[in-house]
Amino acid sequence: MRVVTWNVNGIRSCESKGFSRWLASSGADLVGVQEVRATPEQVPASLASLEGWHRHVVAAERPGYSGVALFARRAPDAVETSLGEPRFDAEGRLQVARFGRLVVANAYFPNGNGKDRDNSRIPYKLDFYRALFDLVERHRRAGRRVLVMGDFNTAHTELDLARPKENVETSGFTPVEREELDRWIRAGWVDSFRRFQPAGGHYSWWSQRFGVRAKNIGWRIDYVLTSPNVAPFLKDAWITPQVTGSDHCPCGVDLDPAVIG
DSSP states (O other): OEEEEEEOSSHHHHHHTTHHHHHHHSOOSEEEEEOOOSOGGGSOHHHHTOTTOEEEEEOOSSTTSOOEEEEESSOOSEEEOOOSOHHHHTTOOEEEEEETTEEEEEEEOOOSOOTTSSSTTHHHHHHHHHHHHHHHHHHHHTTOEEEEEEEOOOOOSGGGBSOSGGGTTSTTSSHHHHHHHHHHHHTTOEEHHHHHOOSSOOOSEEOSSTTTTTTTOEEOOEEEEEOGGGGGGEEEEEEOTTOOSSSBOOEEEEEOGGGGO
16 A cells, blocks of 8 residues: 655646646555645646546635645544644644544645744644644544554654754754754654665755755655554555655555454
8 A cells, every 4th residue: 555745835736746646656545635725626637537436526715825735545533633722723734534443644744934934834834733733643542553653744863864964053954943843753643664775865855946856855844654553554654755746745654454343
């Protein structure tokens, strides 16, 4: 069972660059995308009519902003989209889908930058992290197998970005943001990619400035975290920087299909 996360930086733009072709060849069973920046009605018709896929889109109240979507081969048993706080729900950042015993949270975590790139949204970002943590911990305590995937907008360690020393005051790598991810890991959540790849140099986002991606000056800010009880079902985790269409690339995990049972 292949599960993929991808910040598409606008589903309409990404589709014009071949998203549906990628989806057809991805081998994925479940794809969560972030930064959709479209309402369900604005999703291209080519994606609205994909044969063999169930689709679920969550839009932000603000036009052309944020948003998440799920494409699944199997219809979810249930989907929830609320953290119970209007300040989060208005931005359309979350889907929590249940497939049997497997729960998948597809999340677009906020960026900590304010309008003037002044880190003023970091408190909001951390509040979102904590609210989602509480939600997925409830599923975990109920004995469900849980994945939390998406654009976390945080590079966890110095291995996760090309230029750590230059970015210690940049949102996405400040100590307080990294500590929040540390808290998840201490609580038992598993960074699936690091389970298979301990080395640095693997990134999922690159600035759109000319030549940056070609030089691999990037950040790893897209993750699939798993609850500990998913570990026996985890077969592989990977990043595909060769896939273009966005300033992020797809990341994912391969699981034993029995994880659903």
